[in-house]
Amino acid sequence: MATNIDSQNVENKTSQTNDFLPLLGTDYVELYVGNAKQSAYYYQTAWGFQPIAYSGLETGRKDQVSYVLEQDKIRLVLTSPLEPNGPVNEHINAHGDGVKVVALWVDNATKSFEETVKRGAKPYMEPTTEEDEFGTVVRSGIHTYGETVHIFVERKNYKGAFLPGYKAWDKPYTTKDNGLKYIDHMVGNVGWNEMNTWCEFYAKVMGFAQLVSFDDKDISTEYTALMSKVMSNGNGRIKFPINEPAEGRKKSQIEEYIDFYNGAGVQHMALATDNIIETVTGLIDRGVEFLTVPSSYYDTVLDRVGEIDEDLEPLKKLGILIDRDDEGYLLQIFTKPVLDRPTMFFEIIQRKGAQSFGKGNFKALFEAIEREQEQRGTL
Ligand code: FE2
Numbered sequence: 001m002a003t004n005i006d007s008q009n010v011e012n013k014t015s016q017t018n019d020f021l022p023l024l025g026t027d028y029v030e031l032y033v034g035n036a037k038q039s040a041y042y043y044q045t046a047w048g049f050q051p052i053a054y055s056g057l058e059t060g061r062k063d064q065v066s067y068v069l070e071q072d073k074i075r076l077v078l079t080s081p082l083e084p085n086g087p088v089n090e091h092i093n094a095h096g097d098g099v100k101v102v103a104l105w106v107d108n109a110t111k112s113f114e115e116t117v118k119r120g121a122k123p124y125m126e127p128t129t130e131e132d133e134f135g136t137v138v139r140s141g142i143h144t145y146g147e148t149v150h151i152f153v154e155r156k157n158y159k160g161a162f163l164p165g166y167k168a169w170d171k172p173y174t175t176k177d178n179g180l181k182y183i184d185h186m187v188g189n190v191g192w193n194e195m196n197t198w199c200e201f202y203a204k205v206m207g208f209a210q211l212v213s214f215d216d217k218d219i220s221t222e223y224t225a226l227m228s229k230v231m232s233n234g235n236g237r238i239k240f241p242i243n244e245p246a247e248g249r250k251k252s253q254i255e256e257y258i259d260f261y262n263g264a265g266v267q268h269m270a271l272a273t274d275n276i277i278e279t280v281t282g283l284i285d286r287g288v289e290f291l292t293v294p295s296s297y298y299d300t301v302l303d304r305v306g307e308i309d310e311d312l313e314p315l316k317k318l319g320i321l322i323d324r325d326d327e328g329y330l331l332q333i334f335t336k337p338v339l340d341r342p343t344m345f346f347e348i349i350q351r352k353g354a355q356s357f358g359k360g361n362f363k364a365l366f367e368a369i370e371r372e373q374e375q376r377g378t379l
Contacts, residue, residue, distance in 0.1 A: 019235075047283065096341040142205075199242055225245075271346060320332070
């Protein structure tokens, strides 16, 4: 036992030394939205996020308002403008509601900025120290695909609710959480022929390595196709698949996204749970809508994936998909877009050993998306 632990420590130390950008996890995801108050209510009520911090007129902030919500390790920030013009307004005008910031938790935000900018990152925010009675936070930021940015957050000297400038949000209304644990991966959609550019960005600028790649033969139906590569940081805590459209007979979901989002952006966040049946039952009860596959999917799925711990019946009833790789299996399901524009959606995932992304479900899933596109007239 002791030997195992020692060798693991050595392994971790080695990867840490070579890693010029050690990432501790996702710190928060910030969406720019048209009406943060009502979005916050949606994520609380339907998704079971808990209110933790607030910044706005009552805290002395005059230009924008932000609500911070949390469920286990997942932290969402919802921001709306309070004035007619400004960067948040422009973002919403161009993209509709969407993810602006994928913030990464680091030990040293200044070094993270220097190391990435030195390797070619375009600066978004110079290292900035913010302070209040609860301590100090250092943040810095760089641009990534589209108008999305990464902010590095160093919070080891901070004890407050979220960041300086925010106050704890004591709301009498709370909802039961829905068993969502952490962000498993976050997917970016980029334009034609841009996938490799952005994968190289994550490799060169942020020191990520490529885990897997899928080409249009892996991910195509009779009508549409896309390509995807998965980039991961050194300790595997951050995984960013990058998709680009591929030629098909009809318009792929990635093109539809790019058209409506007006460029590259975050397509989906995969949220992990330890009990997908309970989580998805809870979400459906509270009105979250999921994509469904034909019930024939379940006639043959066990031939493909073998034995699983769960009964098939509840999975079939909820529309949960199953896939297996060399290391185990996974259960997953995808929501319909959660915004008016057919852009961002969520995945709920439960991993039972498998470290992959559900390749065996791509075809059934993309056919389900095509049925939705057909209804929107965007196929
Ligand atoms: Fe995913």
